[in-house]
Amino acid sequence: MSTETKLEKQPKKTLQGIIDTDVHHEIKSTRDLLPYMSEHWQRYIRDYGWVPERSIPFNQIRKETKYRMDTRPEDGSTPGSDFNLLKEQLLDKHDMTYAVLTGWFYEASVAKGWYEFAAARASAYNDYTIEQWLSKDKRLLGSITIPQDPVAAVREIERVASHPQMVQVMLPIADFAWGDPMYHPIFEAANRYGLKVAMHLSATITAQGGDFLRYYVAWRSVHPQAYMTQTISLITNGVFDKFPDLQVALVEGGFEWVPFMMHRMDSAYKALRAETPWVKRMPSDYFRDNMRFTTQPWDDLTPKQFLNVIDMMGSEDMIMYASDYPHWDFDPPERTIPGGVSETLKNKILFENARNFYGL
Amino acid sequence: MRHQVCTVRELELFQKVPVQINGKAVVVVRSEDGGVYALRDVCPHKGPCLSDGMMDKGCTSNEVGEYIFEKEKEVLRCPWHSWEFDIRTGKSLFAPEKVKVKTYEVSVENDQVFVNM
Numbered sequence: 141m142s143t144e145t146k147l148e149k150q151p152k153k154t155l156q157g158i159i160d161t162d163v164h165h166e167i168k169s170t171r172d173l174l175p176y177m178s179e180h181w182q183r184y185i186r187d188y189g190w191v192p193e194r195s196i197p198f199n200q201i202r203k204e205t206k207y208r209m210d211t212r213p214e215d216g217s218t219p220g221s222d223f224n225l226l227k228e229q230l231l232d233k234h235d236m237t238y239a240v241l242t243g244w245f246y247e248a249s250v251a252k253g254w255y256e257f258a259a260a261r262a263s264a265y266n267d268y269t270i271e272q273w274l275s276k277d278k279r280l281l282g283s284i285t286i287p288q289d290p291v292a293a294v295r296e297i298e299r300v301a302s303h304p305q306m307v308q309v310m311l312p313i314a315d316f317a318w319g320d321p322m323y324h325p326i327f328e329a330a331n332r333y334g335l336k337v338a339m340h341l342s343a344t345i346t347a348q349g350g351d352f353l354r355y356y357v358a359w360r361s362v363h364p365q366a367y368m369t370q371t372i373s374l375i376t377n378g379v380f381d382k383f384p385d386l387q388v389a390l391v392e393g394g395f396e397w398v399p400f401m402m403h404r405m406d407s408a409y410k411a412l413r414a415e416t417p418w419v420k421r422m423p424s425d426y427f428r429d430n431m432r433f434t435t436q437p438w439d440d441l442t443p444k445q446f447l448n449v450i451d452m453m454g455s456e457d458m459i460m461y462a463s464d465y466p467h468w469d470f471d472p473p474e475r476t477i478p479g480g481v482s483e484t485l486k487n488k489i490l491f492e493n494a495r496n497f498y499g500l
Numbered sequence: 501m502r503h504q505v506c507t508v509r510e511l512e513l514f515q516k517v518p519v520q521i522n523g524k525a526v527v528v529v530r531s532e533d534g535g536v537y538a539l540r541d542v543c544p545h546k547g548p549c550l551s552d553g554m555m556d557k558g559c560t561s562n563e564v565g566e567y568i569f570e571k572e573k574e575v576l577r578c579p580w581h582s583w584e585f586d587i588r589t590g591k592s593l594f595a596p597e598k599v600k601v602k603t604y605e606v607s608v609e610n611d612q613v614f615v616n617m
Contacts, residue, residue, distance in 0.1 A: 202582050203554045209579035210552040440545075470580055475546045 155487055157237030158473045159494035161434050162391045162462035164244045165273050166220035176264035192247040196343040198356035211466035219466040223276050230465045231279055234473050240281045246312035246342035248285055255289040262287045266300050274305040283310040283338055294329045301333035307498050309335050312342035313366050319373030331383045339370055340391040367393030368401055378418040380426045388431050395433040395459055399452035402427045428455050432497050434462035436471045443480030456485055460494040502614045509611055518551035521617050527551040529587045531574050537587045538604040538615045543578045553579040
């Protein structure tokens with residue numbers, strides 16, 4: 141593929157649609173989960189003052205901190221918790237064909253211990269998502285929230301996988317690597333139901349060589365490192381050899397580092413293959429065949445820089461558009477891919493790659 | 501050409517007032533010392549109205565952990581990606597010569613604010 145060719149003017153094609161692969165619907169408060177919980181667990185929220193652990197210490201120097209300043213509903217409730225506003229500001233305004241709800245309830249998946257309650261919260265969040273969101277608009281697709289305990293996670297996947305709008309299992313990125321064999325039953329279950337797997341940073345995402353950094357700007361900048369850890373973990377633990385059809389989307393972790401890691405892992409594999417002989421293919425093959433990455437947060441690349449990244453990946457099929465609504469670093473579909481990128485490639489990123497990934 | 505856009509009273513109440521002049525979105529803002537300024541109400545980055553953002557002060561520092569608010573440097577902060585634009589010059593704080601929004605001449609007569617466009 142020649143980047144020069146891509147920069148040339150090409151006949152304009154009509155955009156086939158837009159699929160947003162990262163939309164954070166939220167609960168107004170944990171009380172929204174009560175209708176979907178047994179009396180035992182309801183008491184912790186209703187009577188005993190349980191609140192999710194807040195593991196991120198940061199607050200940004202701006203109104204609404206992590207949210208777009210124009211996304212708070214009129215009643216003052218949490219941005220992303222009002223279906224009508226989300227529909228107006230995202231689905232209708234940007235003419236979305238589909239939007240994948242990725243939620244913001246990762247605490248149930250990354251919480252340590254007390255897995256019964258974490259499982260109950262994950263179940264309640266899934267039921268809330270189905271009843272209060274998926275049922276209201278066919279354009280919305282859902283992610284299954286799971287507890288970290290693999291047995292309970294598989295049980296939850298089996299419980300809701302048949303819902304026609306549930307398209308993936310969400311594995312939040314925290315301080316452990318999901319490729320570990322103890323988590324393989326989760327991949328098996330996802331694969332069995334034809335679900336994809338998505339990975340998205342949680343508030344407990346950490347990085348090596350400094351762990352939890354001191355400022356928000358530092359912590360945000362280091363996120364891709366944790367995504368690298370996850371891709372390495374999946375490949376070296378043979379997840380894609382065990383489940384060759386498994387498809388994993390790495391959401392909100394950037395993509396410029398992907399060709400770097402493809403090349404680095406390939407070069408290591410040539411010398412060190414014998415240590416993990418269950419890994420049968422070159423690591424870059426798994427990147428290309430089994431993994432997808434998303435555009436947001438778009439790092440203000442020029443068209444040439446962007447096409448160089450695509451060129452180094454050796455594939456136009458690996459990147460999918462994401463907005464991250466209603467978070468502060470929202471990227472609208474009209475202002476994400478820079479001018480000078482061909483309509484064909486733009487269409488792949490905004491629509492086709494996600495359509496193929498989710499089989500829509 | 502001079503366009504009457506809002507009143508000083510409105511600015512005192514809201515600090516920033518979005519207006520339309522010949523179909524162009526403009527935001528009129530009031531500094532803490534009572535100065536009135538007008539800027540293009542579109543963020544050059546991704547396009548939202550700057551008027552949906554917030555008025556803020558510039559903040560500088562000489563060492564780690566020190567925060568010095570700059571009285572003279574008032575900014576309009578974008579509602580999405582938080583880019584800061586100096587309300588007096590329209591220049592961004594991170595790349596003043598490269599990234600900026602257009603500013604317009606403003607005049608005040610009695611309680612009326614006029615923008616020249």
